[in-house]
Amino acid sequence: MKEDLYSIGKVSKICDVSQRMLRYYEEIGLIRPDEIAAPSHYRYYSISTMRRIQVIRYLIDEGFRLEEIREMLSAQDLDRFRELFLQRIDQTRWEIEYYHQRLDSLKSWYELLVEGQAVYRHQNRAVTVKYVPRERYFCYERQRRSGEQDSEAYLETEYFTQSKRNGHSMVDAGGAFCVKFDGFRERMDDTYRHMTLLQVLFPNSKSDDDTVDFGGFLAVSCYHIGALSNVADTYERMLLWAQQHRFALRGDCCERYVLDIYSTPRQENYVTEVLLPVAEDTEDFARLNRWKQGR
Known part of the structure; x- marks a missing residue:
């Protein structure tokens, strides 16, 4: 089974996310280790968890806050997902106008x-x-x-x-x-x-x-x-x-x-x-x- 899992250090390099940030994602409930080895407590992650990390990174790049991302990843239907995207679109429009004003x-x-x-x-x-x-x-x-x-x-x-x-x-x-x-x-x-x-x-x-x-x-x-x-x-x-x-x-x-x-x-x-x-x-x-x- 270990062949299908990756250590936190390996995941950090593959996903380009620091180990400290991965632990923080775990702390706030965005991800969970697929296995915690005893007694060392080393964390191991599957490919599906790494894909979830990539989704988190993508949503961060789109401007979503971690609290919003946690809600989006736990949403049971697409309606709330769409609602959060519309809110981000409105916020982005406001920011574009603001930065146009700042440029002027x-x-x-x-x-x-x-x-x-x-x-x-x-x-x-x-x-x-x-x-x-x-x-x-x-x-x-x-x-x-x-x-x-x-x-x-x-x-x-x-x-x-x-x-x-x-x-x-x-x-x-x-x-x-x-x-x-x-x-x-x-x-x-x-x-x-x-x-x-x-x-x-x-x-x-x-x-x-x-x-x-x-x-x-x-x-x-x-x-x-x-x-x-x-x-x-x-x-x-x-x-x-x-x-x-x-x-x-x-x-x-x-x-x-x-x-x-x-x-x-x-x-x-x-x-x-x-x-x-x-x-x-x-x-x-x-x-x-x-x-x-x-x-």
Whole structure:
């Protein structure tokens, strides 16, 4: 009879499963030795048991948990087997969507690194005008407390908490944090009370709670390099440029954090794009943007 049985060491090599794992499979009831020799307690396994081990390995590769595999191998009919497969299919679809979102998030972050590094390398502080396309953003509004310092840090921390409560994962939104202020003068004087954090929402986000359409306007644009403590100087240059080029400003402003604490610990390396929306009709720009997107 021994000729038809294999030692645990031999089975480990044939099935490419460690002896420790084989003992664990036995411990949780996935397999049983076909013979335990006395008094050595050596374990021996048949070909049919080895085939069962291969089924276990296959199901593990398909993403099933050991608890699920134990239930599947003990199922008396195919209905429960099918049900567990459908659950795994649904879970796999969710994981595919999640990793697509993560890929989009990683690409968006990488784009910011490339953009910020180029701006910093060339010390690009030129004032220009650009079209900001309309997109769907996750939105979090906050009132600044009297005498509060580091308001942006409070805003980001509360934003993460709120997004989690709304069922968002951290990869549902991506790209730069944008902080919108109701008035550029209040921002320059550091007397603002209301602020809104915006971040682009990816298409397959799980929730539309606290989202808003933002963009669809022309804006005077300029990169501010370094800490934001002297960002008012950049605003002054932009206001002078807008006046010289006869741009009528709406009055609000937005700061887009290209390089910040999430990319570098050195504030002198921070890169922030400051946007001053312009009060002009942008239908033609919106049309061109739709055409670019094939709509």
